[in-house]
Amino acid sequence: MSRNPVESKLGLRGIVAVMLGLTWGMIGGCPVPQPDGDGTTPKGNSGLTGKFVGSARCSLCHVNAHTNWSQTLHAGALDTLEAMGQDKNPVCLPCHTVGFGQAGGFVDRATTDDLAGVGCETCHGAARDHVENIEDRSLRPTVSLSSALCATCHQGEHHPQSEEWAESGHTHLQDAVADGMLAGSTSSVQNCGLCHSGDIFNEVQVKGEAIADNAFVGRQKADLNPITCAVCHDPHRRTGNAAAPDEGRDFQLRFREVATPRATNSIAAATDRTRFNLCGQCHHSRGRVWTETGRAPHHSNQSNIYVGEMPMPAGQENAPLVFSRVSVHSFAPEQCATCHMFRQDFQSEVAPAISGHTFAVNLASCAQSGCHPSVGQARAVQATLRAEIDGRLANVRRLLGEPAAWEYSSAGGPEDQGTVSDAVKQARFLYYYALNDGSKGMHNPAYVRDMLLKAEQLLQN
Numbered sequence: 001m002s003r004n005p006v007e008s009k010l011g012l013r014g015i016v017a018v019m020l021g022l023t024w025g026m027i028g029g030c031p032v033p034q035p036d037g038d039g040t041t042p043k044g045n046s047g048l049t050g051k052f053v054g055s056a057r058c059s060l061c062h063v064n065a066h067t068n069w070s071q072t073l074h075a076g077a078l079d080t081l082e083a084m085g086q087d088k089n090p091v092c093l094p095c096h097t098v099g100f101g102q103a104g105g106f107v108d109r110a111t112t113d114d115l116a117g118v119g120c121e122t123c124h125g126a127a128r129d130h131v132e133n134i135e136d137r138s139l140r141p142t143v144s145l146s147s148a149l150c151a152t153c154h155q156g157e158h159h160p161q162s163e164e165w166a167e168s169g170h171t172h173l174q175d176a177v178a179d180g181m182l183a184g185s186t187s188s189v190q191n192c193g194l195c196h197s198g199d200i201f202n203e204v205q206v207k208g209e210a211i212a213d214n215a216f217v218g219r220q221k222a223d224l225n226p227i228t229c230a231v232c233h234d235p236h237r238r239t240g241n242a243a244a245p246d247e248g249r250d251f252q253l254r255f256r257e258v259a260t261p262r263a264t265n266s267i268a269a270a271t272d273r274t275r276f277n278l279c280g281q282c283h284h285s286r287g288r289v290w291t292e293t294g295r296a297p298h299h300s301n302q303s304n305i306y307v308g309e310m311p312m313p314a315g316q317e318n319a320p321l322v323f324s325r326v327s328v329h330s331f332a333p334e335q336c337a338t339c340h341m342f343r344q345d346f347q348s349e350v351a352p353a354i355s356g357h358t359f360a361v362n363l364a365s366c367a368q369s370g371c372h373p374s375v376g377q378a379r380a381v382q383a384t385l386r387a388e389i390d391g392r393l394a395n396v397r398r399l400l401g402e403p404a405a406w407e408y409s410s411a412g413g414p415e416d417q418g419t420v421s422d423a424v425k426q427a428r429f430l431y432y433y434a435l436n437d438g439s440k441g442m443h444n445p446a447y448v449r450d451m452l453l454k455a456e457q458l459l460q461n
């Protein structure tokens with residue numbers, strides 16, 4: 001079945017509008033002032049004579065995007081100011097409307113109503129040239145995954161998402177992956193990029209499109225996006241994926257924040273991102289098992305440890321190295337976000353808002369979620385666990401001995417991996433599976449303890 005790409009994206013109404021595109025500039029924009037909800041401010045669009053045409057105009061062709069967007073808080077950002085009598089405050093308007101203070105931008109409800117709120121042209125730029133020349137590709141609005149787009153507003157002491165994100169590991173795109181993308185490497189584009197590149201994740205995992213190996217050839221490294229805002233957030237719609245959004249909010253998460261898959265030990269399940277929550281779309285096992293000789297398990301197995309599972313070679317799924325178990329931490333109300341995205345509203349200049357977007361663990365969350373009696377108690381429990389796990393990791397490492405005898409081939413181990421016994425292969429796998437999770441047992445204390453005990457046993461026998 002061959003589908004016209006324009007038709008599939010725009011729908012019938014869009015096609016008609018595309019055909020009318022040339023004349024639309026002349027018939028559009030008829031200003032009939034309408035009273036708003038409380039009847040005080042007349043609405044109208046007589047001021048839409050510049051480069052901005054307003055979000056309503058886009059609805060003609062981009063029907064779904066507009067319908068969905070109109071339900072978001074972005075669409076109602078001016079209503080928020082109106083509700084508190086701040087809709088004439090020039091300090092607030094630049095972030096709550098389209099183009100306030102710019103030529104042709106928002107002025108007021110009476111003359112530029114279609115530029116109220118955070119509209120289409122906030123993120124895609126003034127689009128008159130596009131709507132009047134639909135066929136001209138060179139005039140198509142920009143589509144950008146860059147966090148800089150969101151940073152113009154989502155910054156400062158009331159909503160510091162951008163500054164906090166900038167401190168996080170999610171700003172980082174591994175050099176090897178970036179270089180591979182620019183060189184058209186199949187492995188970087190079809191494999192590593194699925195989790196490390198925002199551009200590839202968005203295209204393949206979000207939209208379900210295929211991507212060519214050479215899609216990034218000729219681009220600049222600085223243009224490649226890591227895990228940016230729009231990778232996790234759908235800019236256009238309420239999704240219902242947040243576990244516990246505050247009153248009236250949604251957070252527009254692309255994937256559900258909480259998922260509770262049953263632990264299983266097959267490779268297919270361990271690598272199946274659809275079983276996991278938003279974070280688990282990338283923070284899941286890449287499927288290496290204990291019989292692997294080249295490399296240790298990847299650093300991304302947090303979701304698997306969290307639910308208490310590890311991939312096993314085919315046929316061994318029902319006899320895992322360590323039996324599955326979950327900890328109470330897998331029932332944290334927002335799962336990963338509970339510990340890694342502690343949020344607090346703005347209180348004062350000395351206690352500004354915390355948005356949780358550094359993704360670093362904040363122990364305040366342990367007490368706030370009602371699970372631990374106090375931050376101090378949580379800190380003490382963590383210190384005890386960490387000391388225990390560090391000790392067990394060190395002990396396994398000591399029992400393993402000289403790396404030349406037991407390591408993976410890529411890490412200085414024997415070239416002939418046939419000299420490494422099964423017991424040592426299993427122990428080194430367990431060692432790295434526990435270590436590379438990075439939480440020092442916190443994601444599932446008893447399960448990780450079992451892994452290291454099993455590794456000790458294997459090496460002492």
Ligand code: HEC
Pocket residue numbers: 006009010014017018021024053054055057058059060061062120121124127128130131134140141142143
């Ligand atoms: C008369 C129909 C029409 C109107 C009105 C219209 N567009 Fe488009 N738009 C199109 C068509 C056709 C395309 C190209 C097909 C596609 O890629 O979906 C397009 C593409 C786009 C793209 C994607 C560009 C890309 O490179 O992928 C964006 C973003 C966009 N339009 C934004 C807007 C905005 C914002 C408005 C309102 C200010 C608007 N459009 C109004 C028809 C329209």
Ligand code: HEC
Pocket residue numbers: 072073074076077078080081094095096097118122123149150151152153154229230233235248249250251252
């Ligand atoms: C022009 C300023 C501006 C830009 C640019 C902007 N936002 Fe916003 N955003 C806002 C405002 C204002 C609100 C709150 C609106 C309200 O509550 O009335 C908001 C709210 C949100 C919310 C909360 C939605 C909810 O239902 O809880 C999310 C998520 C969000 N923005 C994400 C983004 C992302 C991602 C980008 C970039 C792709 C972005 N924003 C760009 C101003 C902006």
Ligand code: HEC
Pocket residue numbers: 080081084086089091092093094095096152153154155156158159
């Ligand atoms: C730098 C851009 C910017 C400016 C200037 C700005 N806002 Fe906002 N405002 C935002 C963003 C972004 C959000 C969404 C915050 C979030 O969801 O965390 C927001 C959200 C809000 C909310 C919803 C409640 C909340 O805090 O999430 C209110 C109310 C609000 N702003 C009022 C105002 C008022 C009043 C002014 C002027 C005194 C103002 N804003 C100026 C960007 C701005």
Ligand code: HEC
Pocket residue numbers: 055058059062065066067069074118119120121122123124143144145202230234235236
């Ligand atoms: C808060 C910023 C923001 C707002 C507001 C916004 N967009 Fe977008 N838009 C984006 C980002 C980021 C992308 C790229 C990511 C994606 O496709 O989801 C995008 C992608 C698009 C695309 C290309 C989709 C594709 O599949 O290639 C179109 C078309 C589009 N937007 C139209 C609109 C229209 C129409 C509106 C208003 C009804 C709108 N956008 C409002 C940020 C925004």
Ligand code: HEC
Pocket residue numbers: 169174176177187188191192193194195196281282283284285286298299300436437438
């Ligand atoms: C299933 C998703 C996924 C795939 C596929 C993936 N990674 Fe990763 N990778 C991650 C995540 C998530 C982290 C971060 C884990 C952490 O910070 O603890 C990571 C961390 C890393 C690190 C830093 C840890 C270290 O070893 O020092 C490197 C380097 C890396 N990946 C390279 C690659 C390369 C190269 C590929 C392709 C051959 C690849 N990754 C494929 C998800 C993935």
Ligand code: HEC
Pocket residue numbers: 147150151154161162163165170227228229230231232233242243244251253257278334337341343355356357
């Ligand atoms: C790795 C995924 C991820 C990335 C990247 C990300 N967010 Fe979020 N964001 C979330 C999650 C998850 C929540 C909900 C947290 C919760 O449940 O407490 C959230 C909440 C929010 C909220 C609503 C709560 C609040 O803080 O007021 C806003 C606004 C927001 N993000 C904006 C942004 C912006 C802007 C960026 C880029 C600078 C960004 N996010 C990057 C995952 C992400």
Ligand code: HEC
Pocket residue numbers: 167168169170172173174195196201227231232278279280281282283336337340341359360
């Ligand atoms: C689209 C893929 C993706 C998603 C979704 C994602 N991450 Fe990541 N995350 C990564 C990658 C890739 C890295 C490693 C980046 C690097 O070091 O190159 C990483 C790194 C991290 C780190 C280590 C940060 C550091 O400073 O070293 C933490 C913690 C983390 N992520 C938590 C989360 C949480 C919590 C969520 C869900 C709210 C989440 N991630 C969602 C891909 C993702």
Ligand code: HEC
Pocket residue numbers: 279280283302303306329330332335336337338339340361437438439440442443
């Ligand atoms: C009960 C609290 C808790 C929950 C829930 C939780 N984590 Fe963690 N996580 C931690 C702690 C504590 C650390 C160790 C942090 C440190 O050393 O600063 C950690 C470490 C990490 C790291 C390694 C960070 C680094 O710097 O290398 C990543 C990645 C990570 N977690 C991702 C996740 C993901 C994905 C989830 C959900 C599947 C999750 N976490 C759930 C507490 C938690």
